[in-house]
Amino acid sequence: MASIGELRMDDTFQAIKRREHVAWKQLFEIYFKKLVLFAEYFLMDREEAEDIAQEVFVDLWTNVRELPEISNLKSYLFVQVRNRCLNRLKHLHVEDFSKQWLLEAQMYAEIPEVEIDQELLKRVYGVIEELPDQSKVIFKRCVLDGKKYREVAQEMEISVNTVNTHMKRAYKFIRSRLGVSFLILLSVI
Structure with a gap:
């Protein structure tokens, strides 16, 4: 199998769809660190950024057969990371609001x-x-x-x-x- 540099990204997507581990591994090696840095920009947390980047790759491998054709795999990966980061930030905001509400409720309860x-x-x-x-x-x-x-x-x-x-x-x-x-x-x- 040729390297990703030699293949077009749509060919890489097709190779991953055929469950070719080499293509998936090469894609991972090329983009994982870049995706982590991108996620860290949003989250300011290296561990969470690594988790999100890893989740995107796992989901790609797991669900590749259900996905529509992806002509720009690089863009797809970055959009997936961005969306997960935004969802995580939204969750953190809701979580913080809930903690604040709980503390206020405890203070005003007849404790x-x-x-x-x-x-x-x-x-x-x-x-x-x-x-x-x-x-x-x-x-x-x-x-x-x-x-x-x-x-x-x-x-x-x-x-x-x-x-x-x-x-x-x-x-x-x-x-x-x-x-x-x-x-x-x-x-x-």
Whole structure:
């Protein structure tokens, strides 16, 4: 079999449709890293970008026989990655909104007053201070000041996606240091 460089992309698609592993492997080797970088531009998360790029290749291999003819395989791959990234960002936005709603619901529910352990509170603030500078500022504005992501993005002249990424990283960092229980403490601060 000729290499992809020697074949036209529609020939490559036909080879993949015939389940020729060599064609699929070559396509993967040529485009995987490029697709990861493209996805990382959207998500600002290398692991998720790699997952999405891999999913696109797996889906191509799995569903190639059901797909209509693809004359521009390169464009198809990039569009698939872009769409998955946008769906992931949309999901993260809904997830963040749901978390915020849950925290507000817990605060307004008739939950007995929780006595705040001052030592634990100091630990939480200490871990927040360990965050990278921009993540720390964004986290404080969103969580401690109660501002919406859009407000913080406008104030800092950055995108809402950037705020979302910093918040996700901040929560991950804090969870790794304090466990999940810190969320309840944050809701009463």
